[in-house]
Amino acid sequence: MKKLSAFAVLLSVTPLIGQAPPAPPTAAERAAQAQAAIEAAKAPPAEDFKPSTLNQKGKEFPAVNSERRIRARVLAPGAQSVALDIGAVKYPLTKGEDGAWVGASIPQDEGFHYYQIVVDGAQVPDPNSLYFYGASRWGSGVEVPAHDQDFYAVKNVPHGQLRETLYYSARSQAVLRCFVYTPPDYEKNLAKRYPVLYLQHGGGEDETGWGSQGKTGAIMDNLIAAGKSKPFLIVMASSYVPGAQMGPPPAPAPGASGRPAMPRFNFSAFERVLIDELVPFIDANFRTQADRSHRAMAGLSMGGMQTKQITLANLDKFSHIGIFSGGSIAPADVTDMDAFKEHVKVVFVSYGSRERGATGKANVEALKQAGVNSVYYESAETAHEWLSWRRSLLQFAPLLFKD
DSSP states (O other): OOOOOHHHHHHTTSOOTTSOOOOOOOHHHHHHHHHHHHHHTTSOOOSOOEEOTTBOTTOOOSEEOTTOOEEEEEEOTTOSOEEEEETTEEEEOEEOTTSEEEEEOSOOOSEEEEEEEEETTEEEOOTTBOEEEETTEEEEEEEEOOTTGGGGSOOSSOOOEEEEEEEEETTTTEEEEEEEEEOTTTTTOTTOOBOEEEEEOOTTOOTTHHHHTTOHHHHHHHHHHTTSSOOOEEEEEOSOOTTOEEESOOOOOTTOOSSOOOOEEOHHHHHHHIIIIIHHHHHHHSOBOOSGGGEEEEEETHHHHHHHHHHHHOTTTOSEEEEESSOOOOGGGOSOHHHHHHHOSEEEEEEETTSOOHHHHHHHHHHHHTTOOEEEEEETTOOSSHHHHHHHHHHHGGGSSOO
16 A cells, blocks of 8 residues: 655545535644644755745745745744744744744645744744735735646736725725726726726735735736736725724634634625715726626625625626625525516626535526526635635636626
8 A cells, every 4th residue: 555645644635626625623633733734844845945926025935845835934043933834834943053943834735825923922924025914914925836827927918007096985984995906908098988896805804905915907917918808997995994893703612613703794884885985986086887787796705795795785786796705695595586687697606626615506506597697616626715716706707797
């Protein structure tokens, strides 16, 4: 019998595409898996590391090798312990004579990863990387090259603009920020008006997520250049408007496993800002096609849940719906199926193959049976992560505004 490597044993728990994922591990199981990863990371890595594309200018680390292992190097001569915290595992780093701490992880999945450095028990961003907002804080990010990364690569094609835009919200009594992607020809044909996609981030992230971690600009530039998508505006706003967060998360049940619960969230607060203020602001300040047929909404995770709630309650405003790793729409969710079929041109639902997407897929099939144009997409060998959502946007965008 062939002996499996430590890496293979760790990775063998990953379900095959199309299979249901296993039940979430208990706290004890997570601890055992983390310790197994730490032991496996002691194996010598292939010495073909290259700097991550998300490093600060001129920084050699973090670096990624052909095995998809991440190597970190942090100068902290006065520290007693330093670790690389990535993928829910804290890999101890080894101190050298120069005061720099160095070490590597086991192989990571393709795509974007948040990570932190732990110095004497304190979690801090790596001073070598660019910073990204996720898990409700600014932290470090590293990119593991994906086999299909060409679709979000920056190429020699016409480029759109990602515009930081401020708008006043009377409901919030505050100036709020959103980002607006305008396609490459927006400034060239001043008589042309464009459809709009409102694209929402997930829990613990903000309006910067889709433009930064999500590579939205590059994905759309490449699709438009290839003639695979119509040009349209994309508005990326923060869901965390005043009044949205209602309090701390509920206490976990004894022995509960999985991620900590998110703070309780009031989706209606953002719904009112979006419908009553942001949509009118965008229509007044950008050259939009300001009607339901030319307006879409989509989101990832929490943003997908918001998309479901907001679009179902505002079918006079949106005609295209995208839910990425954030639930789905069942026929039972629709109060008037005839009106829904008349108003909604497409319902798109996606999950990573390592997520629990079976219910979403079944609901898409049920909508199809009811006569709704519905599409289910599964991102191969990904979980609840940015590569799933980049691929989802790649599949969703060509379905929009095809009239």
